[in-house]
Amino acid sequence: MQSLDIISVNIWQILVSLINLVLLFLIVKKFLYKPVKKMLVDRQANIDKKYSDAEEARNKALEDQKSYEEKLSAAQEEADGVIQSAVDTAKAREKEIIADAKQKAEGIVTKAENDAKLAILKAEDSIRREIIDVSTVLTEKVLEREISEDDHKNFIDSFIDNIGDGDE
């Protein structure tokens, strides 16, 4: 079989090889470069999207946190207010109750004093009467004579008054 010389220029061979290179360029472009490039772009877009999503989520979380903190502080204030008002009410009630109690105690004391005074008066009265009766009887018996009742009564009254004064 025939061989070419080591250096032999043939225009058609050159042309064919040129066309081959162009053909291969088209093949590589269509079947290797473009799909890989497209995939890379897709991946980049995907990653960018994920990053922006994450950023968005982070911003949202920060916003939420802020609003929660606001709410929390508002709730704190409200709670403080409630406690304050409760304390105020309690103090007012306390004063009221104490005043009430004082009033009642005073009432009780006054009543007790009045009762005691009344009892003293009653006792004085009954003692006086008894003494009068007894002394009347005794005097009648001792003297065996009539003493005017009025004189006697006056005498006894003054006596008892003296006694009562001494007691008091």
Added chain:
Amino acid sequence: MKTNLKFKIIDIIYIVMMALPIAFSIVLKVLTNPPSEGISISGAKIFLEIPMPLQNFIISESQINSAMVLITIFFFCLYMTHGLSDKIELKRQHFAELIVEKVDGLIKENMGDYFSGYAPFIIAIMALSAFSSLLSLFALYPPTSDINIVGGWAILVFALITYYKLKGGLLNYLKGFTEPIFVMLPLNILGEVATPVSLAFRHYGNVLSGSVIAVLISAALGGVSSMVLSWLPGTLASFPLFQVGIPAVLSIYFDVFSGCMQAFIFAMLTMLNISGGFDMEAFEKRRLKKAQKALKNK
């Protein structure tokens, strides 16, 4: 998820289609090339000659082999991008991304952003050149050691260089030949023509010299082994002892390293020449002028 049966079958078809053209070339070589003794260095074998104007259209070994490389690379591309997805599911995707990103980076570095569309072209040049040179690993005739094949690429590159030079305006292009002084005109023209010629001959010469040296060393090693073992009786005397292993080591340099190196150099020079010939400022000026003219006409 993507490793179902259909996917695997398509994968296997791609791999088989990648291997088939090379197997075809090997079979063709075995059928048409009887084993020869001694040193024989010749060009590509001629399979068919078709009469055409100017010169006969020759279908030679290098044409067939380069067509086979074309088919192999085509299926290689298909295989690499098969099952491509956002999330990396296949190991081959790393390689595909590596190729694309490296070449993109190379172009950005050497040519600038204006030429970013050149990535597939550079990948094509590199792949075609490297695969063609690596065919010699299969004991096939590497198409890159045929001046016609490499010459075709160089002429295409030259056309591109001239196209980008003309973008700065025809007058600018012609004026460029008389710089810095008019006397330099013949030298400049020579330099312009020398670009594709040097591109083609550098690549072609390197690959061919690799094959020549491989043949010479192989023959020499055969001679040495027959000399050393000549005292042995019978067929043992002609046992090619030194031809075992040593040519394989040398072929790592002459076939693999040199082949890939030349592919890279060819691509690199293509990039530098195309972007170097392009005068961005003149192009911008010209475009501005055109736009102004168009505005005036309106």
